[in-house]
Amino acid sequence: MSTTAAAGHVPVETLLAWWLHETDAAETDTVDEHLLRCDACGGTLDAIVRLGDGVRAAFRAGLVGAIAGGEFIARLAAQGVRVREYRLPLNGGVDCTVAPDDELLVSRLQVPLAGVERLDAILEFSFEPGVRHRLEDVPFDAAAGEVVYLPRTAEVKAAPANTHTVTLVATSGAIARELGTYTFRHRPWAGD
Amino acid sequence: MWRRTAPRYSLPTRGAAMLSAMEALDASAAEAPEALAARRIAAAAPGAARDAEAELYRLLAPRARRYGMRHLRDRDAAADLMQHVMALTIEQLRSGALREPERVASFVLGACRMTVADQRRTERRRIDLLERYAGDVPMADIHVAPRLDHHRVADCLDRLPERERSILVMTFYDDAPADRIAGQLGLSAGNVRVIRHRGLDKLRRCVDGGARAGS
Numbered sequence: 151m152s153t154t155a156a157a158g159h160v161p162v163e164t165l166l167a168w169w170l171h172e173t174d175a176a177e178t179d180t181v182d183e184h185l186l187r188c189d190a191c192g193g194t195l196d197a198i199v200r201l202g203d204g205v206r207a208a209f210r211a212g213l214v215g216a217i218a219g220g221e222f223i224a225r226l227a228a229q230g231v232r233v234r235e236y237r238l239p240l241n242g243g244v245d246c247t248v249a250p251d252d253e254l255l256v257s258r259l260q261v262p263l264a265g266v267e268r269l270d271a272i273l274e275f276s277f278e279p280g281v282r283h284r285l286e287d288v289p290f291d292a293a294a295g296e297v298v299y300l301p302r303t304a305e306v307k308a309a310p311a312n313t314h315t316v317t318l319v320a321t322s323g324a325i326a327r328e329l330g331t332y333t334f335r336h337r338p339w340a341g342d
Numbered sequence: 343m344w345r346r347t348a349p350r351y352s353l354p355t356r357g358a359a360m361l362s363a364m365e366a367l368d369a370s371a372a373e374a375p376e377a378l379a380a381r382r383i384a385a386a387a388p389g390a391a392r393d394a395e396a397e398l399y400r401l402l403a404p405r406a407r408r409y410g411m412r413h414l415r416d417r418d419a420a421a422d423l424m425q426h427v428m429a430l431t432i433e434q435l436r437s438g439a440l441r442e443p444e445r446v447a448s449f450v451l452g453a454c455r456m457t458v459a460d461q462r463r464t465e466r467r468r469i470d471l472l473e474r475y476a477g478d479v480p481m482a483d484i485h486v487a488p489r490l491d492h493h494r495v496a497d498c499l500d501r502l503p504e505r506e507r508s509i510l511v512m513t514f515y516d517d518a519p520a521d522r523i524a525g526q527l528g529l530s531a532g533n534v535r536v537i538r539h540r541g542l543d544k545l546r547r548c549v550d551g552g553a554r555a556g557s
Contacts, residue, residue: 163539169412170519182412186405186451187371195408200487201546202514204495209511213496216508219526225516288504291528 160184160191166198210253212303217288220298223256236334243333248306250339255306257299259316261330263292266320269329271299275314311337372444376401380435380443388436395432402450403428409454414461415517423461427453490549498548506541513538 160168160181167173168181185192208214227233235256236244248255263269269290273283290297297318314336318329371377379401382394406427410420430453434440440449499507505527512523520534527534 162542163535166538166542167535170513170517172519172521182409182455183448183451185408186402186447186454187374189401189405192405192408196404196487197546198542199411200490201495201542201549202517204490204492204549205499205510205514205545207489207492208496208499209515211492211496213493214499214507214511216511217504217527218508218512219523221522221526222512222516222518285504289508289527289529291526293528294526 159188159194162194162198165191165195169195169198212253212305212307215302216300217285217290218298218300219291220258220294220296223254223298226254238332240330241332243335245335245337247337247339248303250307252303252307255301255303257301257316257332257334259297259299259318259330259332260295261297261318263290263295263297263320263329266290266292266329268321269297270319270321270326271297272317272319273314274317276312277310306336307339309336309338371447374447376446377444380440380446383432383435384438384440384443398432398435398446399428402431402447405447406450406454409451410458413454413458419461423454423457426457494552495545495549498545498552501548502541502544505537506544509534509537510541510545 164173164177164181168178173181185195205214209216223233223235232251232253233256234248234252234254235258236246237258237260238244239260240262242260269288271285271288273285274281288297299316314334315331316334317331320327320329376398379394379398383391383398385391386394403424407420407424410423411417414420414423427450431440431446431450434449435443435446440446499510502510508527509523512518512526513520520531520538523529524531524534529537
């Protein structure tokens, strides 16, 4: 994907900014006008929008895990997305499951983040003894005092009963410091 | 900390790039395929240049639809806008009311803007216009690309660093601008745009690569 205004075309990031309503009025008018004349840029925009549709569909299907923000979860719930949420205190644990019609699983891990520069999350599952999955440099809002972790819902729905842990590790250069460990005792859905 | 560091690279300046893009297009507008088709419609007896009308529709309808998608955020409303604007444009060319046919793209843009403004004032007027003009105008099929395989997209997302994946999900799930995401992840809006740009580039290359390998 081109990232420059080569051959009189609008840069990709400008097209995306226009699509997301980040452009000011004058810039919006300019892009509007350009797109009414340029099929190359229109095609690029179509590809971006199509990719966005694919991201949305993949996420809605529970195929994508992510770290998100609390407002994002609230917006999804307000839109009617069926959210199952677990809030864990520092070093806490929870008995958890997921219902067939749940669309999104949310784990809110309470953790003091003041002064943390970089955060990694280490996942361990009882059905994979000795295997550690490390999520590096996860985004977080220190002021929120929590990490909002969204596992792949489809994967959790298919998982057998297991216990898994998430350990949050603050790193600074070569120094790593464990902030907290959270335990999920998962059982497949057994009905209401 | 990420938000305290400078972006690893900066995005190109928008204004200069846009100006350059517009100048290049203005110079060639009169000879653009849509201008040629518009001239043929205007020069013919009303309704006699059906091929040119279909050609004009094929060229300009997708562009009007993109405008509608951006400004109305609704597929059906965008399709209605496209239909209405194209019907109005061809009607104006047939009747000779559009005195500079080579400026047909500008006319379409103006019609899009007015229709969206009208639509925001009154839904009823838009439907009336559609019913009034749409009946006697040829409509060519326009190509709409099929949806991507979301399993493929999920696989490509999975290969991205956490920050890029999270920001792309939060961006596209809800068409969220950078400033709405920034505060939730402890980043500046500028950082979000840089990470988003980098992630989008990788994602597109991965998905495109998979599509080519699978074809």
